[in-house]
Amino acid sequence: MTLYDIIFYLFALIVVLSAGFVVTTRNIVHAAFFLLFTFCGVAGLYVLLAADFLAIVQILVYVGGIMILLLFGVMLTNKITNVDIKTGSTNLVPASIAIGILLGLVMSIMWWTPWRFQISVNPITTTKDIGTLLINDYVLIFELLGILLLVALIGAASIARREQE
Amino acid sequence: MPHVGLIHFLTVSAFLFSFGVYAIVTRKNAVMILMGIELVLNSANINFVAFSKFGNFGLGGQIIALFVIILAAAEAAVGLAIVLNIYKTFAEVNVDEIDKLKD
Numbered sequence: 001m002t003l004y005d006i007i008f009y010l011f012a013l014i015v016v017l018s019a020g021f022v023v024t025t026r027n028i029v030h031a032a033f034f035l036l037f038t039f040c041g042v043a044g045l046y047v048l049l050a051a052d053f054l055a056i057v058q059i060l061v062y063v064g065g066i067m068i069l070l071l072f073g074v075m076l077t078n079k080i081t082n083v084d085i086k087t088g089s090t091n092l093v094p095a096s097i098a099i100g101i102l103l104g105l106v107m108s109i110m111w112w113t114p115w116r117f118q119i120s121v122n123p124i125t126t127t128k129d130i131g132t133l134l135i136n137d138y139v140l141i142f143e144l145l146g147i148l149l150l151v152a153l154i155g156a157a158s159i160a161r162r163e164q165e
Numbered sequence: 166m167p168h169v170g171l172i173h174f175l176t177v178s179a180f181l182f183s184f185g186v187y188a189i190v191t192r193k194n195a196v197m198i199l200m201g202i203e204l205v206l207n208s209a210n211i212n213f214v215a216f217s218k219f220g221n222f223g224l225g226g227q228i229i230a231l232f233v234i235i236l237a238a239a240e241a242a243v244g245l246a247i248v249l250n251i252y253k254t255f256a257e258v259n260v261d262e263i264d265k266l267k268d
Contacts, residue, residue: 038207062234145236
């Protein structure tokens, strides 16, 4: 058990436990904060996979952007007349059985496939190489994503605006 | 267990995926369903980056994961705008009770 293994098990425990709490708690604000822990744990897993730029982007965009959006959504779509915001769930037993079967199938496929390992050697800091690849090899997707973000911005702002009386 | 390898990362990703699908199927609040979608996207991202390291793909998997993060942000923004509009029209966000196209 090297230090790498111990840190991996720690982050994997954070991720799986927080995801479990997200999907089973009745309080929406608690679920949002456990989702925040899940995202931070996933960023730690990215660092263990030698993807440092991706880990920082994960924290910036997911924790700093999407989580704030989700918290806005939670706060703006509930009547804050009582103190805590509860939500319900439906079809717990059939869903648990089906998801258990799905999880068993996926994990059995993963464990019985003879993977061919070939560990790639990436540079220690990936930022410069990701930047070079984005401009040289993946420039079309890069520009298209810029246009898509513009369209999403205009679309979201026009969907959610107040109607002019 | 031996030294941590590809299968350990894939196992974490499989658990995240199944929890995300459980949230999408079970929860009634629209914002909780969006949280489930984010969990599913994160599990796919972990798969991409793990295969990028253990399958000699260089940085390709990390770039795909970067694009998935960007797309998830755009989709969360548009999805929440729609949820806010639904709340304005129906005064609640339980997906069981949103069953009219126009009132």
